Amino acid sequence: MPAIYSRCGKSGVLLPKVSLGFWHNFGDDAPFERSRAITRFAFDHGITHFDFANNYGVPAGSAELTMGRLMDEDFRPYRDELFISTKAGYGMWDGPYGDWGSRKYLISSLDQSLQRMHLEYVDLFYSHRYDPNTPIEETLQALVDIVRSGKALYVGISNWPLEPLKAATQYLRERDVPLLIYQGRLNMLNREPIEQGILDFCREEGIGFIAYSPLAQGLLTDRYLDGIPADSRMAKEHFLKSDRRTPELLEYLHQLEAKAQASNRSIAQEALNWVLDQPGVTSVLVGASSVEQLKNNINTIIS
Numbered sequence: 001m002p003a004i005y006s007r008c009g010k011s012g013v014l015l016p017k018v019s020l021g022f023w024h025n026f027g028d029d030a031p032f033e034r035s036r037a038i039t040r041f042a043f044d045h046g047i048t049h050f051d052f053a054n055n056y057g058v059p060a061g062s063a064e065l066t067m068g069r070l071m072d073e074d075f076r077p078y079r080d081e082l083f084i085s086t087k088a089g090y091g092m093w094d095g096p097y098g099d100w101g102s103r104k105y106l107i108s109s110l111d112q113s114l115q116r117m118h119l120e121y122v123d124l125f126y127s128h129r130y131d132p133n134t135p136i137e138e139t140l141q142a143l144v145d146i147v148r149s150g151k152a153l154y155v156g157i158s159n160w161p162l163e164p165l166k167a168a169t170q171y172l173r174e175r176d177v178p179l180l181i182y183q184g185r186l187n188m189l190n191r192e193p194i195e196q197g198i199l200d201f202c203r204e205e206g207i208g209f210i211a212y213s214p215l216a217q218g219l220l221t222d223r224y225l226d227g228i229p230a231d232s233r234m235a236k237e238h239f240l241k242s243d244r245r246t247p248e249l250l251e252y253l254h255q256l257e258a259k260a261q262a263s264n265r266s267i268a269q270e271a272l273n274w275v276l277d278q279p280g281v282t283s284v285l286v287g288a289s290s291v292e293q294l295k296n297n298i299n300t301i302i303s
């Protein structure tokens with residue numbers, strides 16, 4: 001049985017091989033008791049890393065509010081057993097200061113996230129995307145100062161291209177706030193971090209890599225084999241459009257299903273293990289709309 005935790009790059013942090021993301025299914029649009037059951041199931045099975053961003057949930061911010069309630073009602077005694085991340089970088093509030101990568105935005109956004117989650121600090125704070133119009137030093141110095149202020153223990157970067165990532169790695173290292181982790185989309189249908197050299201760079205530099213949407217938002221599961229379920233992400237036609245369910249995808253899924261069955265796995269397990277097998281990957285960051293899904297996902301990886 002593989003170990004549950006992986007070392008995050010060359011750091012002291014161990015992350016579970018499967019981490020839980022709160023982008024969908026944890027906001028005001030989801031039943032609180034279901035969110036609670038999924039979160040508790042995760043923690044009870046060693047999933048110690050929960051990932052947020054300021055804008056997760058419908059309405060934006062409501063996933064962090066759910067976490068605040070869970071902290072008060074369930075998780076406060078276990079704060080030191082949790083590794084909680086959040087991010088800022090995409091549009092969060094009106095006007096010129098609620099988007100992209102300014103110092104003004106990152107610092108005030110983190111303050112808001114802490115208030116919503118009822119936390120004094122997060123374990124990890126990310127720049128959610130690269131901002132080509134803000135001097136890179138401004139964004140990075142804000143990350144350094146956030147760590148110095150004690151509001152985050154580590155910093156991460158998500159969705160940055162390779163060249164700015166290299167510059168960030170050097171800038172942060174020179175200020176003794178080494179980049180802990182890179183968060184990028186990696187799954188069997190989208191291999192950009194490999195093709196663009198990002199995963200190799202992280203591995204060489206001792207930076208962890210956490211793969212988001214490792215199931216391609218549910219495409220790499222049995223969810224859409226027989227149609228589009230009414231309660232699925234695709235049925236909402238927003239982040240996952242129904243035109244992704246092509247004959248080619250279904251053909252690919254049937255082949256994957258045959259391969260998975262040969263190893264006694266589900267399609268989702270096959271897809272997650274593929275990501276975890278890529279050298280340099282620390283953790284897969286999954287979403288789930290039920291305990292059953294999460295249970296299925298961790299089986300063969302954490303059990």
Ligand SMILES: NC(=O)c1ccc[n+]([C@@H]2O[C@H](COP(=O)([O-])OP(=O)(O)OC[C@H]3O[C@@H](n4cnc5c(N)ncnc54)[C@H](OP(=O)(O)O)[C@@H]3O)[C@@H](O)[C@H]2O)c1
Nearest residue numbers: 021022023212213214215216217218221232233286287289
């Ligand atoms: N940094 C970034 O820019 C960024 C971007 C995207 C995501 N993320 C992070 O990554 C996390 C995960 O993203 P994601 O939700 O797209 O990940 P994902 O794991 O690829 O997709 C999760 C969805 O797949 C379906 N699913 C999961 N397990 C299943 C199973 N065993 N059987 C059938 N269907 C299953 C569910 O869809 P239904 O809801 O339809 O049931 C679930 O909501 C986010 O919560 C967030 O923390 C970060």
